[in-house]
Amino acid sequence: RDPLLSVDDLHTQFDTEEGTVKAVDGVSFDVREGETVCLVGESGSGKTVACESITRLVPQPPGRITGGEVRFDGEDLTELSGKALREYRGGRIGHVFQNPQEALDPVYTVGDQLNEAIRLHRDVPKSAARERAVELLDRVGIGDVSERIDDYPHQFSGGMKQRVVIAMALACDPDLLIADEPTTALDVTIQAQVLRLLDDLQNEHGMAMLFVTHDLGVVAEIADRVVVMYAGKVMETGSVYEIFEDPSHPYTRALLECLPGRGRALDTIGGSLPEPTDPPDGCRFHPRCPHAVPECETGSQPAFRDVGGSHDVSCLLHDDRHDLPRAMEADDD
Numbered sequence: 001r002d003p004l005l006s007v008d009d010l011h012t013q014f015d016t017e018e019g020t021v022k023a024v025d026g027v028s029f030d031v032r033e034g035e036t037v038c039l040v041g042e043s044g045s046g047k048t049v050a051c052e053s054i055t056r057l058v059p060q061p062p063g064r065i066t067g068g069e070v071r072f073d074g075e076d077l078t079e080l081s082g083k084a085l086r087e088y089r090g091g092r093i094g095h096v097f098q099n100p101q102e103a104l105d106p107v108y109t110v111g112d113q114l115n116e117a118i119r120l121h122r123d124v125p126k127s128a129a130r131e132r133a134v135e136l137l138d139r140v141g142i143g144d145v146s147e148r149i150d151d152y153p154h155q156f157s158g159g160m161k162q163r164v165v166i167a168m169a170l171a172c173d174p175d176l177l178i179a180d181e182p183t184t185a186l187d188v189t190i191q192a193q194v195l196r197l198l199d200d201l202q203n204e205h206g207m208a209m210l211f212v213t214h215d216l217g218v219v220a221e222i223a224d225r226v227v228v229m230y231a232g233k234v235m236e237t238g239s240v241y242e243i244f245e246d247p248s249h250p251y252t253r254a255l256l257e258c259l260p261g262r263g264r265a266l267d268t269i270g271g272s273l274p275e276p277t278d279p280p281d282g283c284r285f286h287p288r289c290p291h292a293v294p295e296c297e298t299g300s301q302p303a304f305r306d307v308g309g310s311h312d313v314s315c316l317l318h319d320d321r322h323d324l325p326r327a328m329e330a331d332d333d
């Protein structure tokens, strides 16, 4: 069966005073029905822009999708606009963003906002929409729903606001939920509750989920498959098992080493992301890569190599045509 979502060679760029930023530079990945795919990478790797490009939420201008396809159930969303696109946004594709504050309108009650989200996509009377809103708020764990449905967003805590946003994203039973760092703005205990809620809801509804995070601990808990991004490009993709058991790209390895309990503290990968307006030639990771050799610094990003199963990696160390030192194998000894 074809994937539910197929992103193919997507290019999204921003025109800035400093120059053109190719935030997403030839990114491809699939999401199949019912599965959870995690997009992973540091801030600035392009994962949020990749997600926003799917339903064209990238602010235009200064943003622009300059190439590629985004097929959802066979339809190329990059070709749609206006009403046709809005049918997907909040309909078959739900969104949960990092900051629930920004997703909610402070001047309307949460009940009114849910009603609107439902009636935008479904031709139902107000009373039925209200019933559905109560059901959704109850399901996401807002206690005393009959009391709270007419409250305003500022009357909810951060964690509760995010639950309301999740209820809104689920309003029309989406086939795909795009969740962009949905727990980052929340404190640690609330993060765990919201993650559990998303996991439960996914199991109940059978929807697919595209989950953006920089936290590999979260990935280990929820992902079926993982797409590792760096500086606008995909570095490695594979099942969660393949990525954690046999990370094959030096960047993935560096991210994994930052996991608590695995050695280094967070944010200690040496160096920083390249200048977005002037990424390096060759492999984008070469200025920070402990295994880089001169060949890594020229040409373009290495082509993907199949390293077994569903595991692909963009690194010359896995390219048979190059006689590079098997440095990473030596690391494992």
Ligand code: SF4
Residues within 6 Å of the ligand: 249, 250, 251, 283, 284, 285, 286, 287, 289, 290, 291, 292, 293, 296, 302, 314, 315, 316, 317
């Ligand atoms: Fe490192 Fe070269 Fe592989 Fe890039 S291609 S990750 S620079 S070894």
